[in-house]
Amino acid sequence: MLSSRGFPDTVVDSGDLHGTIAAIWRIESPKLIARLARMVRDVGRAEDLAQDAFVLALSQWPDEGIPRNPGAWLMTVAKRRAIDQIRRDDTIHRKNERLAHELSVSESEADFASSYEEIDDDMLRLMFVACHPVVSREAHVALTLKLIGGLTTAEIARAFLTSETTIAQRIVRAKRTLAEARVPFEVPTGFDRLRRLSSILETIYLIFNEGYAASAGEDVLRPELVEDALRLGRMLAALMPDESEVHGLVALMEIQASRMRARVGPSGEPVLLLDQDRSKWNRLLILRGRNALMQAERLTGSLGPYALQAAIAACHARAATPDQTNWQCIAALYDALARRMPTPVVELNRAVAIGMAVGPQAGLDIVDRLLDEPTLQTYHLLPSVRADLLFKLDRISEARAEFERAASLARNARDRTFLLARAREGAQKDLSDPLP
Amino acid sequence: MRFAVLVKASKESEAGVLPSSEMLAEMGKFNEQLAKDGVLLAADGLQSTSKGARLRFDGGRTTVTDGPFTETKELVAGFWIVQGKSKEEVVERFTHAPFDGGQVIEIRQVFEAEDFGENLTPEIRNLEERTREHIK
Numbered sequence: 001m002l003s004s005r006g007f008p009d010t011v012v013d014s015g016d017l018h019g020t021i022a023a024i025w026r027i028e029s030p031k032l033i034a035r036l037a038r039m040v041r042d043v044g045r046a047e048d049l050a051q052d053a054f055v056l057a058l059s060q061w062p063d064e065g066i067p068r069n070p071g072a073w074l075m076t077v078a079k080r081r082a083i084d085q086i087r088r089d090d091t092i093h094r095k096n097e098r099l100a101h102e103l104s105v106s107e108s109e110a111d112f113a114s115s116y117e118e119i120d121d122d123m124l125r126l127m128f129v130a131c132h133p134v135v136s137r138e139a140h141v142a143l144t145l146k147l148i149g150g151l152t153t154a155e156i157a158r159a160f161l162t163s164e165t166t167i168a169q170r171i172v173r174a175k176r177t178l179a180e181a182r183v184p185f186e187v188p189t190g191f192d193r194l195r196r197l198s199s200i201l202e203t204i205y206l207i208f209n210e211g212y213a214a215s216a217g218e219d220v221l222r223p224e225l226v227e228d229a230l231r232l233g234r235m236l237a238a239l240m241p242d243e244s245e246v247h248g249l250v251a252l253m254e255i256q257a258s259r260m261r262a263r264v265g266p267s268g269e270p271v272l273l274l275d276q277d278r279s280k281w282n283r284l285l286i287l288r289g290r291n292a293l294m295q296a297e298r299l300t301g302s303l304g305p306y307a308l309q310a311a312i313a314a315c316h317a318r319a320a321t322p323d324q325t326n327w328q329c330i331a332a333l334y335d336a337l338a339r340r341m342p343t344p345v346v347e348l349n350r351a352v353a354i355g356m357a358v359g360p361q362a363g364l365d366i367v368d369r370l371l372d373e374p375t376l377q378t379y380h381l382l383p384s385v386r387a388d389l390l391f392k393l394d395r396i397s398e399a400r401a402e403f404e405r406a407a408s409l410a411r412n413a414r415d416r417t418f419l420l421a422r423a424r425e426g427a428q429k430d431l432s433d434p435l436p
Numbered sequence: 437m438r439f440a441v442l443v444k445a446s447k448e449s450e451a452g453v454l455p456s457s458e459m460l461a462e463m464g465k466f467n468e469q470l471a472k473d474g475v476l477l478a479a480d481g482l483q484s485t486s487k488g489a490r491l492r493f494d495g496g497r498t499t500v501t502d503g504p505f506t507e508t509k510e511l512v513a514g515f516w517i518v519q520g521k522s523k524e525e526v527v528e529r530f531t532h533a534p535f536d537g538g539q540v541i542e543i544r545q546v547f548e549a550e551d552f553g554e555n556l557t558p559e560i561r562n563l564e565e566r567t568r569e570h571i572k
Contacts, residue, residue, distance in 0.1 A: 019524030026525060027473070069532075120472070223548070227437075227519055234474035261548075284478060284517065 017062060025054060026150035028071040032078060033147055034122035037185050039082050043129055044175035047147065049085075053078040123148070124239045125185050131200045134181045139174035140203040141210075142167055148235070149228050159225050160210065197240075201249050201306065204232045208253050212260070221264055226257050237292070244299035247292045248307025254289030255313035258282040269418050274322040286317045308337040312353075327357035344373045345381075352385055360392040380409035384419060391422075438477065438546035439518050439526045445485070445511035446539060450504060452484045462534035470518060470529065481514040509540070517546070 029050055036046035053074045067073040130143035145151045145159075153171065157164040188196050211225025233250040240246050262276035271277075293314055296307040303311065312333045319325040334350035347370055355363020367386045376382045387402030403423035410416040455463070470476035482488075485503035492499040505511060520526040526543050533541065 016524065019522055020528055023522060023525035023528040026521060027528060070528075224521070227521075231474035231519065235472060238472040238474070288477065 017066075020066065021054075021058060021061065024057075024066075024070045024074075025152075028074055029054075029150045030123065030126070030148050031071065031119050032074055034126040035075065035119055036078055036082060037126055037129070038122050039079070040085070041185055042179050043126070043143075043147065043185070044179055045085075047175070049078045049082050050074070052081055120239055121187075123235070124187055127200055127236060127239070128187055128196055129178060129183055129185060131196065131203050132178060132181075132183050133196070133199065134183060135174040135177050137203070137206070139170055139177075140199065141206055142170050143174055144200075144203050144232065145207065145228060146171060149232055151228065159222060159228075197243065197245070200236065201245060204229050204236065205249060205253070205306070207232065208256075212256060212263075221260060223260060226253075226260065229253060230257060237295075242299060244296045245304040245306050247296035247299065248304055248310050251289045251292035251296060251310035252306050252313060254285045254292060255310060255317055258285035258289065258317065269414050269421075273316060274325075278320065281317065286314075289317070290314055303336070305337060305341040308333055308340065312337070325356070327353060331357035344370055344376050345379070348376070348382060348385055351389075355389055355392075360389045364389040364393065378409055380406045380411075380415065380419070382406075383409065387422070437520055437522070437548065439520055439523070440544045440546055441516040441518060441526065441530055442512050442542045442544065443481075443514035444540040444542065445508050445513040446537075447508060449513040450484045450486075450508055450511070452486070459534065466532065466534055470516070473529075475519045475529070477517040477519060479514075479516040482512060484513075485511055 032050040032053070033043070033046045036049050037043050040046055040049070056077055057070070057074060061067075127144070127148055130147050131140045135143070141160075142156055145156050146153065151159075153168050154164050157167045160167070187193065207225055208229030211222040211227075211229060230250075230253050233246070233253050237246045237250050258281050259273070259276060261282065262278065262280040263271055265271050289310065293307065293310045296303065296310065300307075312330055315326055315330050315333065331350070331353040334346070334353045338346050338350050347366060351363045351366035351370070353363075354366060364386070367382070367389060370376055370382060373382075383402040384406035387399045387406060390396075390399035390402060400423050403419050407416045407419035407423065410419055467476060467479060470479075485505045488503040488505075490501045490503070490505065492501070518526060518529070520529070523543065523545065530541060530543065535541065
């Protein structure tokens with residue numbers, strides 16, 4: 001494994017060194033790329049420079065040992081290369097001379113250590129660039145995981161069950177688009193700031209959901225993606241401590257992640273919230289989520305969509321048993337959410353809450369209004385929710401048909417099995433307990 | 437993956453000597469970076485064992501012993517819970533922790549649900565059922 005990275009085979013305790021250097025890349029590369037991007041004004045070039053510095057590290061560290069402050073070492077090497085490149089460009093263009101001079105002045109380790117605040121600003125700029133609207137959502141996800149999360153292309157490909165080539169091409173294309181569009185390396189201001197912040201939040205939540213509710217493949221959960229999304233969310237919250245919705249998103253993810261252990265049954269099948277073994281909920285994550293929600297509430301009088309969803313999740317977390325759930329409170333929060341975010345999916349969730357707070361018929365009335373909704377035509381949760389409400393109303397054969405329809409729409413193998421089981425449950429009830 | 441990082445006790449920590457303000461400032465900076473990197477889940481320092489107690493379970497009998505305890509190197513004086521993709525990542529982060537003077541810290545991986553495998557069923561499930569009955 002090591003020799004493929006260009007190590008001599010004589011490295012002492014090579015397994016450790018390989019892991020250590022991979023770890024250093026994960027920890028240091030985002031800061032490195034962020035700082036370099038500000039210097040060279042091009043994210044793609046910044047990443048190349050960071051990678052070049054690592055290649056040098058890979059050839060030197062096995063013999064010379066890992067420096068005491070690897071981040072500073074890499075930064076010094078990469079900055080020097082950046083200056084060389086800028087000088088080389090200068091001999092062609094005869095400009096930027098002052099820039100190159102200014103850059104060469106600040107190279108020391110001390111400079112690196114004392115400028116963490118500036119690195120914070122650069123990290124935030126990098127997040128905004130990675131989620132810039134000139135590139136696609138899929139590219140936002142890949143760029144964010146790679147540049148800010150420090151993941152390798154192979155790790156991203158594995159997490160999204162796709163080939164390394166696909167991800168690599170997606171990233172290359174995105175970086176080219178960013179360079180061609182001359183996207184400035186800055187944090188937007190005014191209305192643009194809010195609009196583009198929501199695109200960062202959306203990207204992080206997409207990553208989270210791909211880990212928490214895998215849309216395709218055999219497994220319901222991919223815990224590594226959940227952890228990556230949480231890490232990115234917490235990083236953003238540290239960089240933008242005054243944005244309520246950032247804390248709202250973190251709160252939502254922490255509380256949802258707290259249920260991970262309970263979300264999957266012994267044979268890998270999904271377990272619904274109300275059927276979950278609550279003793280398996282992670283109390284530390286619930287506590288962290290509540291704290292983040294309190295931050296979000298402190299910063300605004302009217303919670304945004306993520307914070308509202310977090311408040312709903314917190315309501316569930318507060319109930320020691322399912323029958324202690326405060327459905328009135330949850331239904332009220334869904335009403336607020338539906339006003340802030342009037343989407344069919346929110347409406348569907350509101351139907352579930354109303355179904356619990358008021359009764360299955362009230363829930364079904366809302367669901368039936370969604371039946372013609374074009375965006376929900378292939379969404380397995382619409383028939384699934386409808387089936388559950390019909391089941392509670394003892395309309396068993398209709399419920400069974402809806403569960404079967406839901407199963408045929410589910411993209412995840414585990415979800416499909418689960419829904420078919422519920423359809424059979426309906427069939428059994430149908431036989432043993434025929435309707436009048 | 438989650439890891440617990442355990443700070444071993446020292447003569448000073450057992451004597452109730454508080455960290456110097458420089459040490460606290462350094463540690464604050466170190467923790468701030470962990471938080472900024474999004475990996476810090478929890479952290480706390482523990483008071484000396486003279487304020488603690490030990491419970492020993494043997495053949496249905498429980499013996500309670502008050503602190504202090506003497507085998508300093510075996511004692512824990514503080515902990516972090518952090519998130520990481522590998523042990524190496526956590527080791528790398530904590531090589532920069534502001535310790536000195538022979539201080540030892542120990543990195544341990546936290547069990548995740550999948551690590552328990554078959555052991556979680558069915559007896560433990562029954563136990564959990566009973567626990568929930570109590571809560572009701």
